Every structure is written in C-alpha cells, then in structure tokens.
Amino acid sequence: MAYQVTMPQMGYDMTEGSINRWLVAEGAHVERGDVIASIATEKADIDIEAYASGVLRKILVQPGAKVPVGQPIAIIADPAEAVPADLPTDPGPPAPEGPQSKAEPPAASDGKGRKPKAAAPAPGPLNPESGPTPVPDWAQQLTGPALEPVPVARALAPGDRIKASPLARRRARELGIQLESVRPTGPDGRIKAEDVEAASRGELSTPATRPVGAGVPIDLGDPSEPLHLSRMREAIARRMAESNSTIPHFHLTTEARMDALLQLRQELNQLGDSELPKFSVTDFIVRATGLVLQRHVSLNAAWIGQGLRRFAQSNIALAVALPDGLVAPVLRGCESLTFAELSRRTHDLAARAKSGRLRPEELSGGHTAISNLGMFGVSQFAAIITPGQGSVLAIGEVREVPVVVGGELVPGHQMAMTLSIDHRVTDGAQGAEALAYLRWLLEHPTACLV
Amino acid sequence: MVSYREAVRGALRDEMLRDQRVILMGESITGYGGSYAVTKGLIDEFGPKRVLETPIAEAGIVGFAVGAAMGGLLPVAELMTVNFALLALDQIVNSAAKFHYMFGGQWSVPLVVRTVSGFGQLGPTHSQTFEGWFASVPGLKVVMPATPADARGLLLASIRDPDPVIFIEHSLLYSTKGEVPEPAEGELDEIPIGSAKVVRQGRDVTLVGYSRMLLQALQAAEVLERDDGISCEVIDLRTLRPVDYPTVVESVRRTHQLVLCGEDWRTGGFGAGLLSEIQDRCFDDLDGPIQRVAMRDIPMAYSRQLERALVPTSEQVVEAVRRLN
Numbered sequence A: 001m002a003y004q005v006t007m008p009q010m011g012y013d014m015t016e017g018s019i020n021r022w023l024v025a026e027g028a029h030v031e032r033g034d035v036i037a038s039i040a041t042e043k044a045d046i047d048i049e050a051y052a053s054g055v056l057r058k059i060l061v062q063p064g065a066k067v068p069v070g071q072p073i074a075i076i077a078d079p080a081e082a083v084p085a086d087l088p089t090d091p092g093p094p095a096p097e098g099p100q101s102k103a104e105p106p107a108a109s110d111g112k113g114r115k116p117k118a119a120a121p122a123p124g125p126l127n128p129e130s131g132p133t134p135v136p137d138w139a140q141q142l143t144g145p146a147l148e149p150v151p152v153a154r155a156l157a158p159g160d161r162i163k164a165s166p167l168a169r170r171r172a173r174e175l176g177i178q179l180e181s182v183r184p185t186g187p188d189g190r191i192k193a194e195d196v197e198a199a200s201r202g203e204l205s206t207p208a209t210r211p212v213g214a215g216v217p218i219d220l221g222d223p224s225e226p227l228h229l230s231r232m233r234e235a236i237a238r239r240m241a242e243s244n245s246t247i248p249h250f251h252l253t254t255e256a257r258m259d260a261l262l263q264l265r266q267e268l269n270q271l272g273d274s275e276l277p278k279f280s281v282t283d284f285i286v287r288a289t290g291l292v293l294q295r296h297v298s299l300n301a302a303w304i305g306q307g308l309r310r311f312a313q314s315n316i317a318l319a320v321a322l323p324d325g326l327v328a329p330v331l332r333g334c335e336s337l338t339f340a341e342l343s344r345r346t347h348d349l350a351a352r353a354k355s356g357r358l359r360p361e362e363l364s365g366g367h368t369a370i371s372n373l374g375m376f377g378v379s380q381f382a383a384i385i386t387p388g389q390g391s392v393l394a395i396g397e398v399r400e401v402p403v404v405v406g407g408e409l410v411p412g413h414q415m416a417m418t419l420s421i422d423h424r425v426t427d428g429a430q431g432a433e434a435l436a437y438l439r440w441l442l443e444h445p446t447a448c449l450v
Numbered sequence B: 001m002v003s004y005r006e007a008v009r010g011a012l013r014d015e016m017l018r019d020q021r022v023i024l025m026g027e028s029i030t031g032y033g034g035s036y037a038v039t040k041g042l043i044d045e046f047g048p049k050r051v052l053e054t055p056i057a058e059a060g061i062v063g064f065a066v067g068a069a070m071g072g073l074l075p076v077a078e079l080m081t082v083n084f085a086l087l088a089l090d091q092i093v094n095s096a097a098k099f100h101y102m103f104g105g106q107w108s109v110p111l112v113v114r115t116v117s118g119f120g121q122l123g124p125t126h127s128q129t130f131e132g133w134f135a136s137v138p139g140l141k142v143v144m145p146a147t148p149a150d151a152r153g154l155l156l157a158s159i160r161d162p163d164p165v166i167f168i169e170h171s172l173l174y175s176t177k178g179e180v181p182e183p184a185e186g187e188l189d190e191i192p193i194g195s196a197k198v199v200r201q202g203r204d205v206t207l208v209g210y211s212r213m214l215l216q217a218l219q220a221a222e223v224l225e226r227d228d229g230i231s232c233e234v235i236d237l238r239t240l241r242p243v244d245y246p247t248v249v250e251s252v253r254r255t256h257q258l259v260l261c262g263e264d265w266r267t268g269g270f271g272a273g274l275l276s277e278i279q280d281r282c283f284d285d286l287d288g289p290i291q292r293v294a295m296r297d298i299p300m301a302y303s304r305q306l307e308r309a310l311v312p313t314s315e316q317v318v319e320a321v322r323r324l325n
Helices: A137-141 A166-175 A193-200 A231-246 A259-269 A281-295 A339-354 A428-443 B004-018 B042-046 B058-070 B084-096 B131-135 B148-160 B212-228 B245-255 B270-285 B304-310 B314-324
Strands: A003-006 A016-022 A035-040 A045-049 A054-059 A066-068 A072-077 A249-257 A301-304 A307-310 A316-318 A320-322 A325-327 A368-372 A391-405 A408-422 B022-026 B051-053 B074-078 B112-117 B141-143 B165-170 B197-200 B205-209 B232-236 B239-241 B258-265 B291-295
Touching (some): A035 A072, A166 B270, A231 A325, A249 A428, A259 A408, A281 A368, A281 A391, A281 A428, A316 A339, A320 A339, B004 B042, B058 B084, B074 B148, B131 B141, B131 B258, B197 B212, B212 B258, B232 B245, B258 B270, B258 B314, B270 B291
Parallel strands (some): A368 A391, B022 B074, B112 B165, B141 B165, B205 B232, B258 B291
Antiparallel strands (some): A003 A072, A016 A066, A054 A072, A249 A408, A301 A307, A391 A408
C-alpha cells in the first residue's frame, strides 16, 4: 500500500518545517523505523523515520524547501505499485491548481457568491485515511492542544482529534486535503466545509487575526533592510507576541535569603562522593519549584484553547540562552526524581540545548518555566509566559547585601524572584502562597533534599 | 382572506355537505360552537343527528367515535384542547391506532380527532404540547397545519383518509388570515397528508417548523436575511407522521445546516426523533450540528413574563442560526 510521508508535527506549535537532507535515495528500500531524512523545525534538527516498509518511490520536497505540517514530502510504496504521477512535486503552499478540475460543486450549493474552486490534485490511491497515521510514537506523549486562533494551519498535539463537520470531512476526502492543514473558522474551532474549500484554493496562510499595527505606515527614521529571520527567531517572535497579546499576566516578586542554601550546596559538593553530581543553585530552584507545583496545584495548570487544564506532574521548562535565541527543554516529572537525578538531568538538558542535540519531545510539555538571568547581574525581572504553560519564574542574581536580623545588620545573600502567572489560571492570593512556599523551601533547603 | 378558524369550519361544512357520513361530536360544539368557536352555526345547518353534543368525557367521545368509524361513518371528534386528549389516550392509542392491524385489515378506523395546542396564560395543565406523543404511535397520522389554506386542505384529506388522524390546530393561529385558493377545475381541494412544503427558498440554512413555529421561523428568516445576510430556506412540515423526509433531506443537502423549530419540549419532544432521523440520512452533508428550538423543560407558568421565557420564539431561531455560523 502506498504511504505518504508527511511533514510531521514536532510539538504543538509547529506549523511548518524544512528538509535538511534526504538520507535515503529515491528507489532505495526502507524498513519501518529507518531514518530517512533530517528536517529542521523552529527549534531543532530532527531525524524522521519511515513508518512503513517499502521502497522510497518518490521524494516530493527537496532539501531547503519549507512546507506546512501535514504536507506529503515523500511516498513509500511497494516496488510494483502504481504511484500517481500527478502528485505535487513543488513544495509549499499555495497548492498547485490542477489543470484537470474535478467536478465543480453544483451551482445551487455555491450560494455565497464564492468563485468556483480549482480542485486539488487527485488523491488517487494515496487516500490519507488508507495508510497509517504518520504520527511518531513519541509524539503521543506531547501535551497541549491548539491555542486559538492559530495563524496558519491548525496546531494540534498529535493524538488530539480534529474537530470538523461531517461535510468538511467529506469535502476534504474528495479534494485530497488533509484536515491538519485546514484553518478552522467554525464555532468551537470546528473546521467547516468552506474552510476546506479555502485550503484547497491554497489559502493556507491566511492569517486568522490581523497583525497588530498592520496597515499603519511606520517611519523607520533610517532606511534599513529587513533581516532574514532564523526559524528560531520567527518562532520566538510569534509565540511571545501571542503570549503578550492573549495571556493576562500578573507578576509577584519576593526575595529569598540564600545563605542556608549556599551553605548546604557547598557541603554537598564537598562530600567528595564521585557518584554525586556537582549541585548548582539552579538545581535547588528547580527542585523547589517542582515541590511547589505539587503542593499548590492551582499553579500546576494552564489555559489551553478555551479552558483550564490541570496537570499532575511537575514538568518544568528551563530557559537556555543560545547565541541566536533561546530554547527551553523540559524536565518532566521533577517530583519523582531524587535530587541527584534531577541535577544530572538538568545539566544534561542544558548541555544538549547548547549543542543543538535536544530531542523534539524534550521541547514541549512544560507546565511552568524557569528563566535565570542572575549570571548577567540582573537583580530582578519579569518573564513572559510560554503559551501552553501557566506561569514562569524569573530568577535574579544572588547578591551579598546587608540584611537586618533581629535588629542587627549582618552580611547575607539575597535572591529576587518574580513569578509571572496567567490570571486565567489562578489568582494573586494563590500565587502569593505558592511563592511564599517557594521562598520557604529555598530558605530551608534541606526540605529540598527530601 | 379567510381566518384559520373559518378555514377549518369551512372544510367541515363542505365535507359534511359532500358526504353524508361525516358527523361531528364533542363538548359544547352545538349551541356554544366549541371552545374556540370553530363549529359555530353548524348545528343550525346540519341538526343534532350530525352535530352531536357529548358529555364531558373524552374517553367516551373517542371510544364512541371509533365505533362509529368502524361502523361506516366518518366521525370528526373535537377534544377541547390537546391537554384533555390525555383522558382519551387509551382509545386513541390502543383502539383507533391498532384495530386495522389487530384484525388483519378487516376493519379500518377512518376517524379524525380535532384538537388544539397552544398557550397564553393558561397555566401548566392547559398549555401543553403533545404532538410528539401522538407522532410516536404507529397507526396514527398526525397533522399540524400553520396556515388557513393548509388547515382546509389537510382537514379535507384527514376526513377522507381511511385511518385515524390526529389533527392539531393552534389556539394562537385561529385569528390569523390567509388566502385559501379555489381548487382548479377537476382537482381535489385537499392537500395530501405527509407532504411538507418549502415556503421560503434559501441557500445557507434550512429551518423546519410547523404550526405556530412556522411563523416564528419565517420571522427569523427575515431578520437573518436583513441583519446577517444569511439566506434561510423555510419548510413547513405540515404532517408530523408520516414525515416528508425527502423534502427536508433535499433541502439539507443544499444548505448543509438545519434548525428544527418546534413547540414541544426539548427532552423527548417531536424534534428529537426528527433530528435523529435527519442526521442519519444527512450525516455527510451536515456542516454543523443540527440545532433545535423547543419548549423549555419546565411546567408552564401562569405569569406572562415567565411564560414568555419558556416558549420558543423567533429570536431563539435567530440565535440558533447564529450559533451555526
């Protein structure tokens, strides 16, 4: 059976990807599970595997080309099997308008004054419903459905059901359109038939919302060329703008006395036990945050789509700065790790983030995030919540400052931290209680070892 | 222009003149002319042998009528309102609807039960809507006309039908007026039972209504056309059993969206069964969930304000269409 390899969705916000290189030539035999190509997403380079065995009959998208998620990029089929010759070989939207138009819908049904649509290429035997769903196994673990509105096509967690009307599904079958590539305009994010028709006309990239400031001429003051954006820059720009315009943030700041923690850290690191990692202040903060999410469950939640989703695990994203942007790999299930294991994993994630060797599943699924700019001398700041998460913790520098203890001025170490929370998820008092517990944990660091 | 009341009365009179077997029976239908004055004057024209005053005993009225029908007459029994039809349910369901089947077709029950649905500060026991109950019974036919012309044509067809027909008028429609066209030479002036009618052509949404809700649907269609640019096709179902599914299905296959407008309760009401059948026949044609406008699931209040909050309106039809778009 012919099987289409499609651009996979690596994380719920991925809408398009590009081919780095094909690792298998046309005509070569592949086994299910063989790595066949390297693709670039906004965040990482990823190897993709064949999900069916057969011959790589046709490569539809050449290296360098950027295509939307769900678009066929290659065909795997039996050697003798007929493969439709009229599949698009020209990547990317708009979908080519087939010269051989399929039957137009009857005039009576085209009541909204729309122009007749050019049909998409015939689906032939490559009916998307006839093959295995090209969703990688690991992707099933990702969490978080689409945030609406989405700018290009529907961004979904793999495994989430796409809402589409029965008529839309039928039209999609008839036109050979994959519902993943259709932007929904119906109630509750449902794809309607006209959305499928729009997608078949190649209107994939119609923005759902008018960009802020669009159409207003801006005096730049100085002639400048728009910079070519890296995929990571594009992603950061889009997601942070989405966050700042859709998430009602509020910010809570406190300071924690860090002397006990610094003392404990020093003791641990001086034990001389080669089995133990070298603990950092960040390890304590990650540990404490994980404990906070378990005790203050209202914070272990996110506003996703139209509603609130509450989580069980403490999954913490760790912002790691890179030369041209940042990534935030996620440490999952912090609550069930020993402190040593948590430290090892934290350092491993940070190291692989810097070398670009993160696995795609490590880039999503966070429930909160930690961003630390203390090493740059920043005393305190407020961070922006990543869409799909409910909060973010911004860590400032650990400073040696005069501290008043029992009426006496003594030298001490203080660290400011600001917890930014999505107000749709929880409220100020709950956030303050969570932050107070976080502070208490950092000031009583042995509690972090339990 | 003829009122709905006059159209019903005219159909009774004309059919009584045409066919000697037609008799009327009911409570206060002679001197008083019936509680909604539909039979007014008929006693003077046809006399007490054809217009029969009965005791206040609905089971008796229908039982008597079933016997008369089996014996060769064409009785039209009036039950003051559909609420009182509950007292005659056993005769309607267990006798009228069944005898043709139970006796191998040896007997027919060519009976019409005329009754009235409606509301208007009549309180919980006099404002009910039971068309869904009757429409659920095999062996019955159920007719609910919305216009004078349909009231006449369908009543004639009901009297001439060989099987029991529940003919439900609406108290709030009796004074509405409309043209009742004269039949062309040589044509029967009846409207066949089981035929719906497209009363307004449209392309975006199909509204199906009957009885008073047809008028609400038409009003909603006006508003939606004017304010939203949404073109509604409006279908008058006219007969609730048997339903003219082909007409509805043909429309839904063009518009892909459907709102069912009824006056009975949302839970288990007539629209619920209708919805089930249409979604089954039209599943792949639907571009959104079938919407229902129905009576709130609460016993009717006396208070005018509360009543207004319970009964389905054209505004609710408009809202239902907007929910789809």
